[in-house]
Amino acid sequence: MSARTLYDKLFDSHVVREENGTALIYIDRHLVHEVTSPQAFEGLKLAGRRLWRINSVLAVPDHNVPTTDRSHGIADPISRLQVETLDQNCTDFGVTEFKMGDVRQGIVHVMGPEQGATLPGMTVVCGDSHTSTHGAFGALAHGIGTSEVEHVMATQCLVQKKSKAMQVRVEGKLGHGVTAKDIALAIIGKIGTAGGTGYAIEFAGSAIRSLSMEGRMTLCNMAIEAGARAGMVAVDETTINYVKGRPYAPRPEQWDAAVAYWSTLHSDEGARFDAVVELKAEEIEPxxxxxxxxxxxxxxxxxxxxxxxxxxxxxxxxxxxxxxxxxxxxxxxxxxxxxxxxxxxxxxxxxxxxxxxxxxxxxxxxxxxxxxxxxxxxxxxxxxxxxxxxxxxxxxxxxxxxxxxxxxxxxxxxxxxxxxxxxxxxxxxxxxxxxxxxxxxxxxxxxxxxxxxxxxxxxxxxxxxxxx
Amino acid sequence: MQAFTQLNGLVVPLDRANVDTDAIIPKQFLKSIKRAGFGPNAFDEWRYLDHGEPGMDNSKRPLNPDFPLNQARYQGASVLLARENFGCGSSREHAPWALLDFGFRAIIAPSYADIFFNNCFKNGILPITLSAEIVDSLFKAVESTEGYKLVIDLETQTVVTPDSQSYAFEVDAFRKHCLLNGLDDIGLTLQHVDEIKAFEAKRKQAQPWLFN
Incomplete structure (x- = not known):
């Protein structure tokens, strides 16, 4: 088999069927928040549909929640209704939700990885453009609209056309006080907010390899600001060490098989990208x-x-x-x-x-x-x-x-x-x-x-x- | 979903690049749990002179006279002419919902952000990509010609100007089929239930940890 990119591996391994270049891809993890889900749940109810696989869905309220004293709930009645609607929908459909007041509640893109609900090799979707964050784990993750949220809920699949693949390679050592955020902004400054449109971006190179998982998440999070629906980083020891022991991580008896598979999640030597962008870490400033x-x-x-x-x-x-x-x-x-x-x-x-x-x-x-x-x-x-x-x-x-x-x-x-x-x-x-x-x-x-x-x-x- | 076949629509120009979905529908209106009713708040911050909040009577709010959507000559427009990278930013489907509710059925621009582009097709809106040069010439024509209309035909994939100039556009065959027939994606996908179940069973065998 010819050399493949990480994106090729992730996409191809999820294709259920394909017709004239339009694929149906299987979704492993669906994260849900209160803003982009009510109309999807309503659509399911109206059509009398159930969730295809309930335990693939994890929900959390994050956009509307107050950051001050929460003992009296949410003051704004419209915000409150939206969060209560999520609570009710999760109850009605049997979805696990980390409600306000639960220590696990947080921003959906922080919560997922923290719980081990984002794993290497997964397809991850959420009705939120910053779902690209989860690509840091060697996953194929991207934001979807509410119609697609409903579609994934009902079918566990998404209708997709394969994107082009871009490699953004950052070699060298970042200076003191220079962070993943600065890399992300420097890349966007270089290629523009539409530079990644139509592409899935893989971030590679020694500067990326030396980033922590937090740094990789920051970088993949901003892939969408470069126009790319998905950003990703190959799996390595940093990834595996981060995942180990988290609540939704593979159980001990599954662990070795999981790691063996995850270790294949990188672009092969000589894999061809449709576009390559290079930056030198030493030249990036705050x-x-x-x-x-x-x-x-x-x-x-x-x-x-x-x-x-x-x-x-x-x-x-x-x-x-x-x-x-x-x-x-x-x-x-x-x-x-x-x-x-x-x-x-x-x-x-x-x-x-x-x-x-x-x-x-x-x-x-x-x-x-x-x-x-x-x-x-x-x-x-x-x-x-x-x-x-x-x-x-x-x-x-x-x-x-x-x-x-x-x-x-x-x-x-x-x-x-x-x-x-x-x-x-x-x-x-x-x-x-x-x-x-x-x-x-x-x-x-x-x-x-x-x-x-x-x-x-x-x-x-x-x-x-x-x-x- | 409402089908899209042919449209003979008045065109309104929005001469800005990188129009983001926060601009198309600001965040305070995303608190609604419904799909409808976003039209009066489409482009809220550009369209009104005051600050909009949900529940306001929009008919009593001061309009920005400089914003094209407010100008008499563009009332009833159903085609939005825009610049590159239209719809960037947030994935909110409230953006196409707001455009549709306002009365837009088609958008013409040199390029779009991916998620927005995709969301349009789910809501019976046809986003048409034409070259920057053609879009530029359309901006000039719209601004200099009151009542400027375009005939958009999805079947033949053409945009025809009042002086019978015809521009061809590309559209993905599957999306075209769904739009022409107003088809619901979910219904189509559920025709393949057996394939999805077989795929899922194999996956569960190979990577059981994904199903914990």
Whole structure:
């Protein structure tokens, strides 16, 4: 057999049937949250359909949950109804759900891997574009719409056409203070937000191999911001060590067979990719977005671009509109931009390693006077508990950060956490679209280290200066 | 799903690249547990001058007169003309639901984000890809011609302009079949129950840990 890519192996091993290039692929794991599932459950009810395989589904409320005191439930009646609808649907259909108040509750893309519900070789879907996160495990994972959520619930399958395969290779050693988030933003800056459209991206190279699972999840999470529905990393010891012992991991008597199979989940030597993008780890610096699309990104020592220097009129118009929305002048050095709020959290950067890294920067310092709110929102109840065990909550609180309950929070501001119009935020989330963190809010995407550094400085600053 | 065969529709231009699904339907409206009723809040932040929340009477809200969807000449439009990477970002199917509820049945753009593109077909909306040059010429024509309509024929895969210029477009055969006939994917897939069951049984044998 000819050399195959990891994507080939994952896709081909799930094809139930194929006709004229359209395949029916089998889905191993279906993660569900409250926003994109109610209409799917309703569709099943109306058609009198059941779930094809109940134990393939795991549900958790995350988008609408409050991150402050939860003893009185959800104040907003519309948010509350959506979460209650998920609870009711899970009861009606027999689906396992980690409800608000359960220590396992958290952002769906943090919860899945944490529970071992995401395993190498799986197909994983969820009605959420950041499902690409799970590809970090050598899985084929991507976001789907609500019609497809219903389709997977009813048939355990998805109608798919195979994507093209792209390899993004990052060789070398990352500098101190440079993270997986910076790799992700640097890649998007290079190929653009549509650069990966139509592709499944495999991240490879020595810099990727040396990332922890948390770092790989951050990277695959952002694959969708490069336009790719799926991102993935080959299985290695890091993957296997992370999975071992988790609640949904293979049982001891299944373990050796599982590991033997997982060890085949990498691109073969000489496998052909439709596109290859290469970056040198040493050249990647801490990144900050300046505009309203993740591709509008620059290194911390750069300046806001000047639209006058752009010759393409559509691009020039885009830069002008972004600068106007962001309230920024062309050519302003990035480290002279003051901020109003800081958000450390989201499915991109709310895992234990992210919180450790941010705490290391914040330790013994204090949030700057001009920063109205700096909040840390752990990705799950278990991340929160782990952080508290390590004393990270104390470090954050002593430095003037708020320490919150787990959920999506101000990444998309569906709950009460949001920016006011005109407020500027250093955010560890994944999208800096207009209004994403609240109408009129201005988002700058950064790593957890860079967000903590901005919090204590009151403006963007090269975290490497604080670490040295 | 509503079938799509032929459409003779008024065109409205949305001259921005990278229009994301957060812009098409902002997050506060995603709290609905229904599929219908998103139309009045399509492009909410661009369309209205105030901040929209669910439950507001949208007919009383101040409209942004500069936004094309609000302009008299584009009222009743069913074809949305857009720029590259339309529908990027969140996978929310509320985006095509909002466009459909507003009255759009077709979109023309040089490129789309994958998930949005896929979601359109599940809801009877035809997303047509034409070259950036053709899209550019359509923008010029729409802006200079009041009442500019296009005839879109899915069967023949053509877009025909008022001056009888015809542009061919590509569409996946399976998606075309479903759209022409208004077919529900689930019903089609369930015709293959035996194959799915056989595949699943084999998988359970080979990788039992996936079924724990």
């Amino acid at each position: 990144q900050v977005t300046w505009g309203t699309s993740p591709e509008m990104v620059i290194a911390i020592n750069g300046s806001v671009p000047d639209p006058a220097k752009e010759s393409d009129p559509t691009k020039r118009g885009g830069i002008e509109r972004a600068l106007q929305y962001m309230g920024l002048e062309a050519n302003t050095p990035i480290d002279q931009i003051n901020i109003d709020k800081v958000f450390i959290g989201s499915c991109t950067n709310s895992r234990i390693e992210d919180l450790r890294a941010a705490a290391a920067v914040a330790k013994g310092k204090h949030v700057a006077a001009n920063v109205k709110l700096a909040m840390v929102v752990p990705g799950s109840g278990l991340v929160k508990a782990q952080a508290e065990q390590e004393g990270l909550d104390k470090i954050f609180k002593e430095a003037g950060f708020e320490w919150r309950e787990p959920g999506c929070s101000m990444c998309l501001a569906m709950n009460a956490d949001r920016l006011e119009p005109g407020e500027r935020c250093a955010s560890t989330s994944n999208r800096n679209f207009e209004g994403r963190q609240g109408p009129g809010g201005r988002t700058h995407l950064v790593s957890p280290e860079m967000a903590a550094a901005a919090a204590v400085a009151g403006h963007f600053v090269d975290v490497r200066l604080l670490l040295n």
